[in-house]
Amino acid sequence: MLGKRRPQKERASKAVKAQSISIHSNLSAALPAFLRKENLHDRETGDAVGSLVTLLSNYREEGRRLFPEVFFFNDIANTLQTLPNSEQVVIGTGPKTSATLDVAMKRCAPLAQWGWSIYVMRTRTQFEYGLIRCGLTALSLTAFELLIEEGDESLPAIGIRHISQHEIEVSGACKNRLRIHFGRVRRSDDDPVLIGARFCRSIVTRVPSEVREQVHNFYRRILGGVLKSGHGCLAIVLRSRPGERRLPSKFRDGVVIEPPIDISKKVATLLKGNNCESDVRLRATAALIRGMLSSDGITVFGSDGSVRAYNVFIKNPIRATGNAPGSGGARHRAYASLCSWVGYDIDSAFFLSQDGQAEFLGS
Amino acid sequence: MSSEIILWEGAGLAKIPANETTPEQILTHANSRQLNARDRSQIIYAFNNQSYEMVSNFIWNKATSSLKAQLGRLGTAFIAEMLDRPDIPPDASITQVLTDYDALRLAKELGVVNPTGYLRLKHSFDLIAHFGQLSAEDADDSEFSINEAVGVIRACVETILGQDKIDVAVDFKAFRDGLESTVFDRNSTEIKHVESSPYFFKRASVRILLALVKSKSGAQLENALGNANLIIPLLWSELFPPERFQIGRAYSETVADGKTQAASGLRKVLLKVRGFDYVPEDLRSRSFRIAAQRVIEAHEGVNNFYNEPGPAKALAEMGSTIPRPAFPLCMTAILSVRLGNPYGICYEAQSYVNSILRTLNPERWLFYLDKCLRTDERILEKISNDKPFRRWVGLVTEFDLTAIAQDLRDKDVKLLLQESKDADKPQRARNILTKLEKKMGFAVDQ
Numbered sequence: 001m002l003g004k005r006r007p008q009k010e011r012a013s014k015a016v017k018a019q020s021i022s023i024h025s026n027l028s029a030a031l032p033a034f035l036r037k038e039n040l041h042d043r044e045t046g047d048a049v050g051s052l053v054t055l056l057s058n059y060r061e062e063g064r065r066l067f068p069e070v071f072f073f074n075d076i077a078n079t080l081q082t083l084p085n086s087e088q089v090v091i092g093t094g095p096k097t098s099a100t101l102d103v104a105m106k107r108c109a110p111l112a113q114w115g116w117s118i119y120v121m122r123t124r125t126q127f128e129y130g131l132i133r134c135g136l137t138a139l140s141l142t143a144f145e146l147l148i149e150e151g152d153e154s155l156p157a158i159g160i161r162h163i164s165q166h167e168i169e170v171s172g173a174c175k176n177r178l179r180i181h182f183g184r185v186r187r188s189d190d191d192p193v194l195i196g197a198r199f200c201r202s203i204v205t206r207v208p209s210e211v212r213e214q215v216h217n218f219y220r221r222i223l224g225g226v227l228k229s230g231h232g233c234l235a236i237v238l239r240s241r242p243g244e245r246r247l248p249s250k251f252r253d254g255v256v257i258e259p260p261i262d263i264s265k266k267v268a269t270l271l272k273g274n275n276c277e278s279d280v281r282l283r284a285t286a287a288l289i290r291g292m293l294s295s296d297g298i299t300v301f302g303s304d305g306s307v308r309a310y311n312v313f314i315k316n317p318i319r320a321t322g323n324a325p326g327s328g329g330a331r332h333r334a335y336a337s338l339c340s341w342v343g344y345d346i347d348s349a350f351f352l353s354q355d356g357q358a359e360f361l362g363s
Numbered sequence: 364m365s366s367e368i369i370l371w372e373g374a375g376l377a378k379i380p381a382n383e384t385t386p387e388q389i390l391t392h393a394n395s396r397q398l399n400a401r402d403r404s405q406i407i408y409a410f411n412n413q414s415y416e417m418v419s420n421f422i423w424n425k426a427t428s429s430l431k432a433q434l435g436r437l438g439t440a441f442i443a444e445m446l447d448r449p450d451i452p453p454d455a456s457i458t459q460v461l462t463d464y465d466a467l468r469l470a471k472e473l474g475v476v477n478p479t480g481y482l483r484l485k486h487s488f489d490l491i492a493h494f495g496q497l498s499a500e501d502a503d504d505s506e507f508s509i510n511e512a513v514g515v516i517r518a519c520v521e522t523i524l525g526q527d528k529i530d531v532a533v534d535f536k537a538f539r540d541g542l543e544s545t546v547f548d549r550n551s552t553e554i555k556h557v558e559s560s561p562y563f564f565k566r567a568s569v570r571i572l573l574a575l576v577k578s579k580s581g582a583q584l585e586n587a588l589g590n591a592n593l594i595i596p597l598l599w600s601e602l603f604p605p606e607r608f609q610i611g612r613a614y615s616e617t618v619a620d621g622k623t624q625a626a627s628g629l630r631k632v633l634l635k636v637r638g639f640d641y642v643p644e645d646l647r648s649r650s651f652r653i654a655a656q657r658v659i660e661a662h663e664g665v666n667n668f669y670n671e672p673g674p675a676k677a678l679a680e681m682g683s684t685i686p687r688p689a690f691p692l693c694m695t696a697i698l699s700v701r702l703g704n705p706y707g708i709c710y711e712a713q714s715y716v717n718s719i720l721r722t723l724n725p726e727r728w729l730f731y732l733d734k735c736l737r738t739d740e741r742i743l744e745k746i747s748n749d750k751p752f753r754r755w756v757g758l759v760t761e762f763d764l765t766a767i768a769q770d771l772r773d774k775d776v777k778l779l780l781q782e783s784k785d786a787d788k789p790q791r792a793r794n795i796l797t798k799l800e801k802k803m804g805f806a807v808d809q
Contacts, residue, residue, distance in 0.1 A: 081639035082630065084615035085646070136646070139621035146618065150627035152634050209580055214621040271620055272452060 027053055030178055031170075038172035039156040040072060044096035045122055051098035052105070053160060053168055057182045061110050065165075067228045068105070068112035069144060071119045073157040076128070079119075082155060083143055086134035088119075093128045104129035117143055137270055137279040138286060139214050142221075148173055163193050164356025165230040183355055192358035195350070196223040202237045202348035202362050205303040211267045215305045218267060222286055226293045232331050232354045235299040236338055237347040238308060239363070247308055248345055251300050254312030261285060261307040298334065303347055314338070335359065379521050384513055386410045386418075389520050397429055397524040398422075406516070415512035416494055423463075423491050426484075426519035431458045431466050433475070444574035445469055445567070447609050447692075449616065450653045463488055464663040468740070472567055474535050480522035487515040493706040495665040538568075543575050546589035549597075558597060562738065563804025565598050566606055573613045576625050588628030592635070599636040603738045604730075605691040611641030612688065643688040651689035654678040658696035659741075667704070671712040675700055679715040683722040690727070691735040693719075698742050701758060702751040720762065728767050736776050740805050746779075747796050753786040760784075775799045 028050045035041035035049070052070065059066050073079050080086045091107050094100030101120065104127070108118040111131055121128040134143050141150075148159040151173025158172040166183030179191070200219040207215045226233055238248070247256055266285060270278035292299045292310035300309040314337055331351065338349035339361045348362035379392050390403045402425065409418045434442060435457030442461065443451035446469060451460050461469075467488060471481040494507055538553060547554050557568050572594060575587035595610065602610075614633055617626040633639050643649070657674035661667055678696065685693045700709060700716045723731075736742060745751040759765060759780060768780040775795060782792040 078639070081642060082633070084618045084642055085644070134618075136619045139619070141618045141621055141623060141626055145623065146626070146630070150623065150630060152631060154634050213580075213623060217621050217623065272454060274619075 027178075027180060034170065034172070034176055034178050035158070037176045038158050038174050039153065040074070040122070040158055040172070042096075042122075045072065048096065048098045048101050048120075048127070049158070049160070049170070052101045053170065053180055055102065055105060056160065056162070056168060057166075057180075059105065059109060061106075065230075066109045066112075067162040068109045069117040069159065069161040070112075071117060071132070071143065071147060071157055071159050072122065073119070073147070073155070074122055075155075076119065076121045076132075079147065079155060079157065080132065083132070083134035083146055085136050085140070086132060086143070089131045090128065091130040093126050096122070096125065096127050100127050100129075115142070137274065138282045139218065139267065139270060141217075145217075151175075162228050163191075163224075164227045166356055167192070169193070190357065192227050192352065192356055193224070195358040195360045196220065196227060196352075198360050198362065199223070199235065199237075199348060199350040202360075203301045203303065204305050205237075205347065206240055207264045207305040208268075211264050211271065214267045214271065215263055218263060218282070218286065219305075222290050222293065225290050227352065227356060227358070229290075229294055230354060230356075231294040233293045233299065233350075233352045234297070234331055234335055234338070235293060235301065235350045237301045237303050239343075239345055239347050240303050247300065250314060250345065251298070251309060251312050253314070254297055254300075254309050256309045257307055260302060261288070263305045263307070298338070329353075379517060379525070386513070386516055389513070389516050392525045393520050394525060394527055397526070398425060398520075410512065410516075413509075415509055416507035419487070419491060419507060419512045419515040420495075422516055422519045422524070423487060426523040427463050427466055428458060430470055430475070430523050431461050434461065434466060434469055434473075437473075438574075438578060440578035441571075441574040442469065444577065444613075445472065445570045447570070447605070448656065449612060449649070450656050462660055462663050463492075472563070476522045480518075483514070483518035484522055487518045489705065490515065492663075492665060492667065492704070496668045496706075539571050539575075542571060542590050543579060543583040543587050546586050547593060549593060554594065554597070557594060561802065561804025562601070562603075565601060566738070568594060569598065569602065569606055569610065573609065576629060577613060577617065577622075580624075584624055584628075588625070588631075591628060591632055595632045596635045599638065604641070604734045605738055607638060607641040608643075608688045608691070611638060612643055615642050641688070643686065645686075648686035648688040651678075651681060651685055652692050654681055655689065655693040655696035659692075659699060662696070662699045662704075662709075668707065668709040671700055671709040672715070675709075675712040675715040679718050683719070685719075691731070691739070694731050694735060695739055695741055698739075698758075699745070702742070702745045702754045704745070705748045705750050707750070708754065720758075723762075725767050728762065728764065729770055732764065732767065732776050732780070733771050733773050737773055737799065737803065743796060743800055743805065746783075747793060747800075749789065752783075752789045752792065756783050756786040775802070 031046045031050050032041060035046055049072065076088065080088055092104065094103060104118065104120065108129060108131055112118050115133045115135065116131045117133065119130060119132045132143060135141065144159050144161065147157045148171050151157055153174045156173055158170060160168060160170050163169045166181060168180045170178040197220055200216050200223060203219050204212050204216045263285065266282050270282050289307055292307065295311050297311040297313050300312055302308050314334060335349060335351035338346065342349055342361050343363040348360065351359040379389055383389055386407050390406065393403065406418055406422060439451060439455055439457055440453055442457055443449065446465055467481060467484055470476045476484065490511055497505065541547065541553060557565060572587060572591045576584065576591055579587055614626060614629040617629060654674065654677055658671065658678055661670040661674045664670060678693065697716045697719050700712045701720065746755045765780050765784065768777050771777040775798065779792055779795045782795060
């Protein structure tokens, strides 16, 4: 059966060839169906989006990690009309290839901050790219919220954004979502954004109903920033006890903020006055809270949306929980202790590891 | 369907026999909770001392304060939306921010007073505003008469102070409650009524919906949005730009205030009707609207001839290009000053409003005449009066509006302009106005 034997040389080369696995190829397989469901499919767009996601997975300029938010849509004029108080800066155009998007990122990514996002508009033969922003104050709904989360199939759009250091989400106006992990693979119910949103809901339980939605969005955006920062965090919401204003003694080993930072009041002031001063104050407070969440220790919130303390350390976390020592890092062990207090001293506890794994326990 | 359908009927009048003509007789019909015994005796005392203007002002203030307090119970956000006054902050005191004219208009729109009551109150308001702005010399020459004072007392008592409790019409209340408690079906009676009713009610329905969307939360908001998604697309083709801009502005405001659910619902409505052209692009239009509102407040307040120049100057200095979303209200303000009231005009403010009018190109005039004038109650009401009509004719001649009228689609307004050539022959124009106001549901003598 000589005819069925392969040549010796070919067999040798097969033996040394390594198996090539690419996240990009997995992505390329999933994208066409996704884009079809989002009414944005063509071969060039599929290739370009796949290549862009890979590029964004660890995008750096001058050594600095960047997390730009990128939109794809068909019609810039109609899209901007649906975004009140919006602005657009056109940066360039090019053929519908991934090379054009490489150039677009190079030119736009360093600018896509302070509310600016990158847009890519598809025409029949070209990509036009640039930057867009919308909104008036720190409370205004963002382009992502309007175009994607509250999007409508009559206005096709997809948004690409980091949800943590190692995770990118591609989502569309028709409510389809792809989560691409560049770190360890997680279960779909581990979505750190959703877990973060549950914690934010816990923070606003006792916020007056007139401003609850806005305070919730305020914290959700702060947490979104923390998720991308690559710094872990630990936070709790205190259980409210009528007449008790003092922080419980077990949470006093840290920086106690007296008087607490009253976010509800700041939000209400901005809504009432809609002036620049209140907006600047609220944005500045957001920066403070983000810093607190990125500090070591526990950040303590009240269920009225206030910030009570940060950089708080609890004693003997391992003994307190009875957990076996060595299971997880110090932050995770502290979280385990906090979980045992949920329903007693605290309403909820939130944990975020450095690699973007989030956990939440609420009463 | 007939345009005679009325969704809510205003409250009736306190019955005061026609032959009761003295304050002693009329005041017996006043409700003791609204006007106590001491107030009544003071009114009678002042009246008998021939202080007619003072008595009229006193009872007018009592009546309007009571009216505003009752309106205030509906909620500031609701009042602001019904009047299309986004400048009223949510925590404002209604008695402080509502002008007397606004209170009267709203009372008429919500069925707090019936058309006859509105007519009498409006007449009283005009009298008080007129005598309030006279100079000391003029005031000596033209005094408030005894009959005028009796008219004011009668109007205030029979429409407001004689009522046990003034409230919005029962039908209106039921309709408003329905909009927030259930989602109407396309074939429901309420929706069919709105569809077949005059413009006035369609506009009121849209405004109620927007007020609910902006102020409610939870299930009430969901219901209001469900109804907005049904009613606004049904009415959209008939809505005029001022109302379309109001919807666009409501969307913009909910987005700016971070109200996700409300913004998302209004966005769906605007996508359905392709109405994003009516969403303001930036803050400029808001500033223009606030400036125009200041002019209107000065014009409709006491001492208007002294108070108009400041706000009119401020509006004129804001720039010649009025943003489209603010244009209808700015035109109302500008024309209010230019046409004045039955007692005259503010001469000092004329140069400011004329400077703005001179910057308007034919397209802008066409837009106002074709798409806004028909719904501009304030201006239609002015043109119905003799002296403002004379000034209207002057305006039509000065800006050659009859030439622009050739391109008008609105046949009623076209006819009105054609009959606005001779200030001494106002009757034909008046007939057209009466017909127009009736068609729109603005007429008060139904």
